[in-house]
Amino acid sequence: ASGMWRVCLGLLAYGLTLTAVAGARQRGNNFQRSLDDFTIVGLFHPEQKQQEFAFSSAVEAVNMDTQVIPFINLVPKIEYFSHFDSFNTSKRVCTLLEEGVGAIFGPQSVGTTGIVQSICDNMEVPHIDLRWDISNKPAGCVINLYPDSKLLAIALISVIRDMDWKSYTVLYEDYDSLIRLQEVFKDHEGLNHGEGFPPFTVRQLPVDDDDYRPLLKEIRTAGESHIVLDCPTDKIMTILTQANEVKLMGEYLSIIITSLDAHTIDFGEFRYDKTNITALRLIDPNSPTVLATLHDWQYEAHRKHQPFNLTATDLQIESLLTFDAVRLFALALHKHGGNLEPVPLDCHSGRTWEHGFSIINFMKNMEYEGVSGPMSFSEESGHRMFFRLEIIELAAEGFKKIGTWDPEHGINYTRTVGQMYSDIVQSITNKLFIVSSKIGRPYLEYTDNHQEKEGNARYEGYSMDLIDAIAKELGFKYQFELVKDNQYGVLSKTTKQWNGLIRELREKRADLAICDLTITYDRRSAVDFTMPFMTLGISILYKKNEKQDVDLFSFLSPLAFNVWITMATAYLGISLLLYILSRCSPYQWENPHPCNSEPEELELTFNLSNCLWFSIGSLTTQGCDLLPKAVSTRIVAGMWWFFTLIMISSYTANLAAFITQQKMDNTIDSAEDLVNQNKVKYGVMEDGSSYNFFMESNDSLYQKIWSSMQSATPSVITKSNDEGTDRVRKAKNRGYAFF
Missing domain, CATH: 3.40.190.10 (Periplasmic binding protein-like II)
Structure with a gap:
C-alpha cells in the first residue's frame, strides 16, 4: 500500500496519470492548431541502452503532457558514437545540424564531448551535457545537469572530516580521477602531518591488468585503514573481492566510494561483512518520484513490446539525468514561446540559430526539482550548482541512508544519536x-x-x-x-x-x-584514544621525610640555649632591682587599711614575689594587677617592657621560620629544584612518554635534565615504572627521584 501511494504521488507530480495520457493522445483533435515537430538528438555509446531508453521515455512523457509544450511535438533522434573517434563525431554532428535540430544531448565520453560542445557553441545550438565535467571555462551554449565537480569534491571532504580521518589512501584509475579529486588533495585541515605519516597517499590502480592484489597487499602492510576509492562502477566489486582475498577487508577498514552509481551494485556477501563502506548518491531509489518514473518506463516498454527488467536500485544516475534534462529543456521551450522551429545549419557557413542562446539562458535561470532532486545552475559556466546528495552506508539489508549533504547546509544527519x-x-x-x-x-x-x-x-x-x-x-x-x-x-x-x-x-x-x-x-x-580515565602531567616521585618524634622541649629550639640563660638572668635581675627600688621609694608603700587615715604601719606592694610575678607577666605579654608608682620603678618597668617586646617578636618570627624549615627540609617541588642541586639523582623509564619528552624537548631546562640523566653513573634509566618506584624507596638518604 505504501509503495502504491508513493507511485501515485510521483504520477501526480509529473502529470502522467492514465487520464492525462489518454487526453494527450487525442489532443490533436482538441486543438485547431497543428503541432510543430521539434527534433532533438541524443548521442549515446552502443552500451548505453538504459540512457537511450530514458531519453526516449522522457520525450514521450513530455509529448503526453499538454501543460509543458502544448504546440510542440518533440521528435527524438538517437545516434551512436564511439568513445574516442572525435573526427567522425564532428562530421556526424555537422550532418545532423544540416538536417535541423533544436538541441543535442550527450555524449558522455571525454574523447568526444569536447568537439560536440565546440560545434554547438559555434552554431549556437543548445548542448545538454550529462557527465562529470572538470572544465571551469565559461560556457557558451551548454548546460550540465551533472553535479559540479568542485562541489562534489567539497562533499567528499566534508564526509572525510566528519569521519575524523587523520590519514587515508586514495585509489584512482586514470588521469581524470586525479583532476576530479584535486580539491580533495588540497584540503589538509585536520589531517596528521606528523613525521613519518603523510596526511594521505595516492596509489594508481593497474590500468592494463585486472589483478589488484599486489597493490592491495601493500596497503594492508602499510596498516592503512581508510581508503577513498575512485574507479568505474563496474570495477568496484572486483577490487573489493580481491581486497578480501588479501585479508584487507574487515571491521577496521573504512572505504568511501566516490561513484554516484554505487547503489546499483549488488554487494553480495559484503553486506554481512564488517567493513565500513560509505558512498554518496544523488537519488533515493525508494523516493516517490523515482518509483513513479520507473512505473512510466515499465508502461512505455510494455506499450512498445520491449523487455523491461529494471528495478529502482538499477537506475543509473546518467539515465535519470537524461530524463530530467529532456523535461527541463521542454520547460525552457514553453517559457521562451514564439516560433522555435529549428533551421538547417552548415558548420562552414557561419550561420547560427537565433534562439539557441536564449533557450540555454532560460534553462540556466530555472530552479527545477526533478527525479535527481533540486537543481540550479551557474549562469557563467552552466554547471549545476545546487543538488542534494544522500550519505549511505552498506548494511545487511543494502545501503542505508544516514544523512544528506547540499552546498548550502553541508552535512545533515538523519540518523539520531540513539x-x-x-x-x-x-x-x-x-x-x-x-x-x-x-x-x-x-x-x-x-x-x-x-x-x-x-x-x-x-x-x-x-x-x-x-x-x-x-x-x-x-x-x-x-x-x-x-x-x-x-x-x-x-x-x-x-x-x-x-x-x-x-x-x-x-x-x-x-x-x-x-x-x-x-x-x-x-x-x-x-591510533584512536578514548577520553582518558586519568589526567596527569609529568610528576616527580620522591621519598618523604621520615617522621621524627616530637621533643617535649622543642619550643626552646627557636632560640639558642645561651639566649634562654640570658633571658632567665635578666628576668631575675629585673625582679630584684624592682624589689630594691620599691623598698627604697616611699611611693611604693601603701596603707593596708584605706579606711584608717592615720595607719601605724605601711605595706610594700612590690614585694619579692609580686616583682617576680610582674616580670613574668610582662614577659608573656599578659600583665598583672600591680603597677609601679615611683618614677624609678616605672623607668625600670618600661625598660623591661621594651626588652620583652623585642624578645617576643623575635621568638615568634624564629618559631615560624623553624616550623617552616622543618617542613621544607630537603623538599623537591619542581624540575628546577632537581637541576639546582647535586645530592639527589633523578631518572625516568626507558622508551616511555616521559623519556621521549625529555629526549626531544627543545627547552633548555629539560635538555639539561636529559643530559644529566644520560651522563649519570650508574644509570638512572629504569626498565619499568615498578623498578623506578622500588629505587626511590630503597635509595639511601632519599638520593633518587623518579619522573
Whole structure:
C-alpha cells in the first residue's frame, strides 16, 4: 500500500496519470492548431541502452503532457558514437545540424564531448551535457545537469572530516580521477602531518591488468585503514573481492566510494561483512518520484513490446539525468514561446540559430526539482550548482541512508544519536575483544597462584575492573593478552615502525589496549584514544621525610640555649632591682587599711614575689594587677617592657621560620629544584612518554635534565615504572627521584 501511494504521488507530480495520457493522445483533435515537430538528438555509446531508453521515455512523457509544450511535438533522434573517434563525431554532428535540430544531448565520453560542445557553441545550438565535467571555462551554449565537480569534491571532504580521518589512501584509475579529486588533495585541515605519516597517499590502480592484489597487499602492510576509492562502477566489486582475498577487508577498514552509481551494485556477501563502506548518491531509489518514473518506463516498454527488467536500485544516475534534462529543456521551450522551429545549419557557413542562446539562458535561470532532486545552475559556466546528495552506508539489508549533504547546509544527519548507539551496541554484542596490556600496579598485576590459572583469571587490577564494567554494559566478551615486548609504544625514527601496545593495535593483533599509557601526539596520530580515565602531567616521585618524634622541649629550639640563660638572668635581675627600688621609694608603700587615715604601719606592694610575678607577666605579654608608682620603678618597668617586646617578636618570627624549615627540609617541588642541586639523582623509564619528552624537548631546562640523566653513573634509566618506584624507596638518604 505504501509503495502504491508513493507511485501515485510521483504520477501526480509529473502529470502522467492514465487520464492525462489518454487526453494527450487525442489532443490533436482538441486543438485547431497543428503541432510543430521539434527534433532533438541524443548521442549515446552502443552500451548505453538504459540512457537511450530514458531519453526516449522522457520525450514521450513530455509529448503526453499538454501543460509543458502544448504546440510542440518533440521528435527524438538517437545516434551512436564511439568513445574516442572525435573526427567522425564532428562530421556526424555537422550532418545532423544540416538536417535541423533544436538541441543535442550527450555524449558522455571525454574523447568526444569536447568537439560536440565546440560545434554547438559555434552554431549556437543548445548542448545538454550529462557527465562529470572538470572544465571551469565559461560556457557558451551548454548546460550540465551533472553535479559540479568542485562541489562534489567539497562533499567528499566534508564526509572525510566528519569521519575524523587523520590519514587515508586514495585509489584512482586514470588521469581524470586525479583532476576530479584535486580539491580533495588540497584540503589538509585536520589531517596528521606528523613525521613519518603523510596526511594521505595516492596509489594508481593497474590500468592494463585486472589483478589488484599486489597493490592491495601493500596497503594492508602499510596498516592503512581508510581508503577513498575512485574507479568505474563496474570495477568496484572486483577490487573489493580481491581486497578480501588479501585479508584487507574487515571491521577496521573504512572505504568511501566516490561513484554516484554505487547503489546499483549488488554487494553480495559484503553486506554481512564488517567493513565500513560509505558512498554518496544523488537519488533515493525508494523516493516517490523515482518509483513513479520507473512505473512510466515499465508502461512505455510494455506499450512498445520491449523487455523491461529494471528495478529502482538499477537506475543509473546518467539515465535519470537524461530524463530530467529532456523535461527541463521542454520547460525552457514553453517559457521562451514564439516560433522555435529549428533551421538547417552548415558548420562552414557561419550561420547560427537565433534562439539557441536564449533557450540555454532560460534553462540556466530555472530552479527545477526533478527525479535527481533540486537543481540550479551557474549562469557563467552552466554547471549545476545546487543538488542534494544522500550519505549511505552498506548494511545487511543494502545501503542505508544516514544523512544528506547540499552546498548550502553541508552535512545533515538523519540518523539520531540513539540509532547510532543502537547500531554500535548491536555490532559488538557477544563479540570477543582481544585486550592488550602490560603488567604494572595498580592497573594490572598477577593474581596469587596465577601459574595455575588460565585466561583472564590470571590478572587483576584497575584495568581488569574497567574493561569488565564496560563489557557488562555493552554485552561483549574480552580476553587479556600481555604485550610481548613489554613496551608502551614508541615510534622508531629509523625504521618508522611502532613497538609495544601501539604496534599490537596497528597490526590488528589486538582490538583494545589499556594500561597507564600516556596520550601523546605521535600515539594519537597512530591510533584512536578514548577520553582518558586519568589526567596527569609529568610528576616527580620522591621519598618523604621520615617522621621524627616530637621533643617535649622543642619550643626552646627557636632560640639558642645561651639566649634562654640570658633571658632567665635578666628576668631575675629585673625582679630584684624592682624589689630594691620599691623598698627604697616611699611611693611604693601603701596603707593596708584605706579606711584608717592615720595607719601605724605601711605595706610594700612590690614585694619579692609580686616583682617576680610582674616580670613574668610582662614577659608573656599578659600583665598583672600591680603597677609601679615611683618614677624609678616605672623607668625600670618600661625598660623591661621594651626588652620583652623585642624578645617576643623575635621568638615568634624564629618559631615560624623553624616550623617552616622543618617542613621544607630537603623538599623537591619542581624540575628546577632537581637541576639546582647535586645530592639527589633523578631518572625516568626507558622508551616511555616521559623519556621521549625529555629526549626531544627543545627547552633548555629539560635538555639539561636529559643530559644529566644520560651522563649519570650508574644509570638512572629504569626498565619499568615498578623498578623506578622500588629505587626511590630503597635509595639511601632519599638520593633518587623518579619522573
